Amino acid sequence: QDKIINLKISLWVPPTHPLVKSTQEWADSITKASGGTITATVFPAEQLGKAFDHYDMVRDGIADIGYVSPGYQPGRFPVINAAQLPFTVANATGGSAALDSWYRKYAPKEMADTHFCMAFVHDPGALHSTRKKIVLPSDVKGLKVRPAQQTMGELVTTLGGTNVQASAPESRDALERGIADAITFPWNSIFLFGIDKVTKYTLDVPLYTTAYTWTMNKDVYANASAAQKKVLDDHCTTEWAVKLSAPWTEFEHAGRDKMKKAPGHEVVELTPDQVAEWRKAVAPLQASWEKQVAAKGYDPAVVLGDLKKALADKQAAF
Amino acid sequence: MNAMDSFIAGIEWIAAGFVGLVAADIFISVMLRYFFSYSIPDGYDFGRLFLGILIFWGIAATSYRGAHITVDLVWESVGPRLKRFIDVFATLVLLLVVTVQTIMLFDKVAQTKAQNVLTYDLQIPTWPFFLVAWLGDVAAVLLIAVRTFRLVFNPKSVNEEHSTAPVE
Amino acid sequence: MTQNFVAVSGFVLLFALMLLRVPVGMAMGLVGVTGFGLLAGFGPALKLIGQTSMRTVTDYTFGVIPMFLLMGAFVTNSGMSRELFRAANTFIGHLRGGLGLATIAACAGFAAISGSSVATAATFSTVAYPEMRRFNYPQSFAAGTIAAGGTLGAMFPPSTVLVVYGIITEKDISRLFMAGIVPGILAVLMYMVTIMVIGMVRPDMLQVAPKSNWAERVRAIKDVWAPLLLFFFVIGGLYGGLFTPTEAGGVGAGGAFIIGLLRGKLNREKILMSLLQATRTAAAIFTVLIGALIFGYFLTITGTPQKITAFLGDLGLGRYGVLLLILLMYLVLGCLMDAMAMIILTVPIVYPVIVSLGFDPIWFAVIIVMTVELGLIHPPVGMNVFVIKSVVPELTFSKIFRGVAPFIVTDLVRLGLLIAFPIIATWLPSHL
Ligand code: NA
Ligand code: NA
Numbered sequence: 001q002d003k004i005i006n007l008k009i010s011l012w013v014p015p016t017h018p019l020v021k022s023t024q025e026w027a028d029s030i031t032k033a034s035g036g037t038i039t040a041t042v043f044p045a046e047q048l049g050k051a052f053d054h055y056d057m058v059r060d061g062i063a064d065i066g067y068v069s070p071g072y073q074p075g076r077f078p079v080i081n082a083a084q085l086p087f088t089v090a091n092a093t094g095g096s097a098a099l100d101s102w103y104r105k106y107a108p109k110e111m112a113d114t115h116f117c118m119a120f121v122h123d124p125g126a127l128h129s130t131r132k133k134i135v136l137p138s139d140v141k142g143l144k145v146r147p148a149q150q151t152m153g154e155l156v157t158t159l160g161g162t163n164v165q166a167s168a169p170e171s172r173d174a175l176e177r178g179i180a181d182a183i184t185f186p187w188n189s190i191f192l193f194g195i196d197k198v199t200k201y202t203l204d205v206p207l208y209t210t211a212y213t214w215t216m217n218k219d220v221y222a223n224a225s226a227a228q229k230k231v232l233d234d235h236c237t238t239e240w241a242v243k244l245s246a247p248w249t250e251f252e253h254a255g256r257d258k259m260k261k262a263p264g265h266e267v268v269e270l271t272p273d274q275v276a277e278w279r280k281a282v283a284p285l286q287a288s289w290e291k292q293v294a295a296k297g298y299d300p301a302v303v304l305g306d307l308k309k310a311l312a313d314k315q316a317a318f
Numbered sequence: 319m320n321a322m323d324s325f326i327a328g329i330e331w332i333a334a335g336f337v338g339l340v341a342a343d344i345f346i347s348v349m350l351r352y353f354f355s356y357s358i359p360d361g362y363d364f365g366r367l368f369l370g371i372l373i374f375w376g377i378a379a380t381s382y383r384g385a386h387i388t389v390d391l392v393w394e395s396v397g398p399r400l401k402r403f404i405d406v407f408a409t410l411v412l413l414l415v416v417t418v419q420t421i422m423l424f425d426k427v428a429q430t431k432a433q434n435v436l437t438y439d440l441q442i443p444t445w446p447f448f449l450v451a452w453l454g455d456v457a458a459v460l461l462i463a464v465r466t467f468r469l470v471f472n473p474k475s476v477n478e479e480h481s482t483a484p485v486e
Numbered sequence: 487m488t489q490n491f492v493a494v495s496g497f498v499l500l501f502a503l504m505l506l507r508v509p510v511g512m513a514m515g516l517v518g519v520t521g522f523g524l525l526a527g528f529g530p531a532l533k534l535i536g537q538t539s540m541r542t543v544t545d546y547t548f549g550v551i552p553m554f555l556l557m558g559a560f561v562t563n564s565g566m567s568r569e570l571f572r573a574a575n576t577f578i579g580h581l582r583g584g585l586g587l588a589t590i591a592a593c594a595g596f597a598a599i600s601g602s603s604v605a606t607a608a609t610f611s612t613v614a615y616p617e618m619r620r621f622n623y624p625q626s627f628a629a630g631t632i633a634a635g636g637t638l639g640a641m642f643p644p645s646t647v648l649v650v651y652g653i654i655t656e657k658d659i660s661r662l663f664m665a666g667i668v669p670g671i672l673a674v675l676m677y678m679v680t681i682m683v684i685g686m687v688r689p690d691m692l693q694v695a696p697k698s699n700w701a702e703r704v705r706a707i708k709d710v711w712a713p714l715l716l717f718f719f720v721i722g723g724l725y726g727g728l729f730t731p732t733e734a735g736g737v738g739a740g741g742a743f744i745i746g747l748l749r750g751k752l753n754r755e756k757i758l759m760s761l762l763q764a765t766r767t768a769a770a771i772f773t774v775l776i777g778a779l780i781f782g783y784f785l786t787i788t789g790t791p792q793k794i795t796a797f798l799g800d801l802g803l804g805r806y807g808v809l810l811l812i813l814l815m816y817l818v819l820g821c822l823m824d825a826m827a828m829i830i831l832t833v834p835i836v837y838p839v840i841v842s843l844g845f846d847p848i849w850f851a852v853i854i855v856m857t858v859e860l861g862l863i864h865p866p867v868g869m870n871v872f873v874i875k876s877v878v879p880e881l882t883f884s885k886i887f888r889g890v891a892p893f894i895v896t897d898l899v900r901l902g903l904l905i906a907f908p909i910i911a912t913w914l915p916s917h918l
Contacts, residue, residue, distance in 0.1 A: 008526070008787065047786045049534075050541050056429070060533035061526070062783075075436035075443075142355065155440050162357035163439055165546070169656065170730070177727035179351070321871075334761035337552050337768070344553065345737025362546055365732075370544040372552065376769030378529055381876030387770050389823045391867055393507045408507040415512040418519075419535050426536035448540060 010063035012051035069148035094316030124206035137281035188255025336372035374454030514777030553735025567896015593635030608637025630889025
């Protein structure tokens with residue numbers, strides 16, 4: 001007779017976010033497969049703690065499973081940030097599959113005090129601006145940009161811009177008030193947060209993505225019975241990483257066409273030469289990332305090489 | 319006793335100094351943005367880290383002065399003996415809570431150091447700021463212990479500001 | 487142990503600790519951690535303390551609280567309350583009950599800088615009370631007018647109560663500020679009418695003071711224009727898009743500091759005093775914020791907010807029935823605790839109910855501020871009343887409450903108007 005486990009699943013996105021519904025489906029599938037011995041309650045909207053703290057919350061058992069954004073804490077999880085390097089991931093479907101299968105090797109060390117379940121990326125986001133049209137890297141100089149995560153923050157600094165920090169809901173205000181001139185954001189979330197009302201230009205290039213993990217408390221996993229462990233393992237797979245994030249991927253992906261059709265919005269496309277110029281401009285970011293990873297005892301060439309290979313295998317390399 | 323009082327005053331000045339720093343950080347950031355289109359690197363992170371320091375050092379002073387937000391309905395309506403009993407009880411609970419908080423905060427500071435969490439722009443470690451904030455909580459424990467001791471053995475010397483310095 | 491049992495015991499223990507004068511924030515934290523520990527293990531519960539404390543005190547958006555407090559402290563210590571009162575007095579002091587009218591007008595002006603109703607009441611106890619007594623206004627009338635005028639402090643922007651409501655419910659603080667303006671003006675007008683009616687009914691009670699000439703009026707205006715301009719700059723800039731709420735507070739504090747220095751009203755001692763006052767009050771508010779967050783996490787895992795929403799929905803009272811029930815609860819709680827503690831403790835539970843009933847959250851912010859402010863002046867416990875008593879020891883509680891009574895009636899009428907015509911609160915934020 002297996003002991004009943006009730007999982008507290010914590011997310012920091014609002015209840016309307018596509019991820020909340022797919023989390024519920026994931027949890028229901030676990031309940032069904034375990035014959036009802038594993039149940040779950042989903043807590044969206046930071047009800048158990050702030051977005052920044054989700055990794056620690058899971059490690060400490062405040063939540064049993066958490067949706068973690070490793071890039072929120074600059075310096076802490078350098079390896080997984082490889083996926084956040086600009087112009088690395090081209091699409092989320094293949095990108096999530098590649099990230100998950102690649103990071104499985106590194107998670108036990110980099111996220112040692114939790115049980116890794118899966119990892120995924122969001123559909124690549126773009127650079128949106130209010131007044132100034134951005135085409136080349138030099139256009140960012142002197143701009144105030146609200147970056148999505150720390151890698152983007154570094155990008156802004158590298159290109160001679162300055163960072164403005166604001167939460168996603170505050171971002172619209174910041175742009176409207178001229179506190180920020182531009183923002184890196186996924187395509188459809190721009191509409192979800194009403195930011196499209198204040199932006200005019202979007203640079204159509206898979207500038208960045210953010211890597212996320214789905215992380216489990218170690219004791220919860222250790223204390224499960226063999227049968228329950230198998231159910232959990234079966235739900236912590238690369239297939240599930242893609243499946244869980246699929247509704248969100250589709251949602252964001254639809255935003256690209258929506259933006260192109262939206263009146264008063266210009267979507268800027270780049271020539272191969274211009275793309276090459278961007279790649280050159282962001283090169284220092286990779287160097288800085290390599291330094292961080294090397295400091296933690298990894299070989300950056302191997303780490304990034306493996307990721308790029310996995311991405312190429314899944315048709316998700318840019 | 320005089321040494322104690324200047325110690326408390328010192329703690330309050332540390333907190334007050336940081337509130338001034340936060341205000342200056344924000345004020346100057348806004349002015350630079352509008353007049354020179356320039357942002358102080360890590361102005362945002364400095365603002366919030368100083369805020370943390372000011373609040374914990376402020377909690378130390380507030381706890382000592384009995385200036386926390388309290389419900390005084392029962393306390394107001396009982397005699398001096400019961401009043402004193404309530405005071406001692408409340409201070410002991412306060413001591414317990416703040417002591418536990420201080421221990422757990424140390425854990426947080428140590429972890430932040432181990433995790434190598436950095437600021438956004440300059441990428442400097444955040445843990446030293448957390449450490450300074452934590453020292454404020456340590457001061458709070460010391461001051462509450464002093465307050466408890468004085469309440470039990472020398473009630474007249476307790477600085478009771480509550481009735482004239484309400485909060486909100 | 488069932489979730490419901492732990493949740494109910496938690497509330498009982500919380501109230502017991504608070505009545506034994508354990509600081510509200512500490513009581514919430516203690517009960518929250520204990521309850522969380524019983525349901526989810528004490529290891530996680532203890533970790534919640536360090537996590538929540540550090541995250542809360544280093545949240546940039548919460549910086550708005552000490553900044554507006556500092557702005558208010560600089561302005562208060564520059565002696566603005568006296569100047570405002572004098573200015574108002576030169577214009578309307580000669581009417582019947584004129585000193586009372588001037589007190590209300592000066593409170594409104596002061597409210598435009600101060601975020602706190604208690605601070606407003608405390609300030610005018612020292613400024614307006616002696617003046618009204620000099621003209622033989624009854625003690626009860628003078629104290630009642632100041633207690634009521636004080637409540638304007640939280641109604642007009644900036645308002646710490648509205649800031650905290652905005653933080654808890656994640657509503658735009660600048661919109662909340664705008665929502666308070668028209669109801670605040672309504673309050674001023676209704677208080678003034680109340681005073682004029684008292685003056686008509688009891689002309690012997692409220693003497694008439696001599697009329698000021700225009701030279702005196704111009705001189706008085708010269709003293710107050712700079713800080714009032716600062717108010718329009720800060721609140722206008724906040725709404726018009728120059729800065730975020732935290733920045734507005736920082737700009738206000740910096741501006742108040744510079745104006746005070748230039749006018750020679752701030753010396754070293756007053757500057758240090760202002761910094762200290764802002765620090766102490768901010769620390770007290772953050773203590774409650776931290777405690778409330780921890781208590782909130784505990785309530786989350788017990789599912790209490792959903793259960794209360796369902797329970798109130800099942801009562802069959804209709805949406806206005808439930809609203810009245812909630813407002814009654816606030817009036818009762820107003821007998822126990824001050825505005826900030828009440829807001830922080832109850833809004834996380836009440837807010838989902840209000841939203842599920844289809845009420846406008848911005849409108850409800852104004853309703854809730856009015857209700858908790860009423861709690862500050864209604865018997866048996868009222869923070870504003872205590873403050874006035876502590877500044878003016880010659881007063882008795884019964885005298886103050888007697889003086890406050892007509893204003894409580896006015897406030898209830900105003901509350902009824904706001905419920906009947908929500909547009910009073912919602913018009914301005916939706917048209918700017
Ligand atoms: Na105000
Ligand atoms: Na009351």
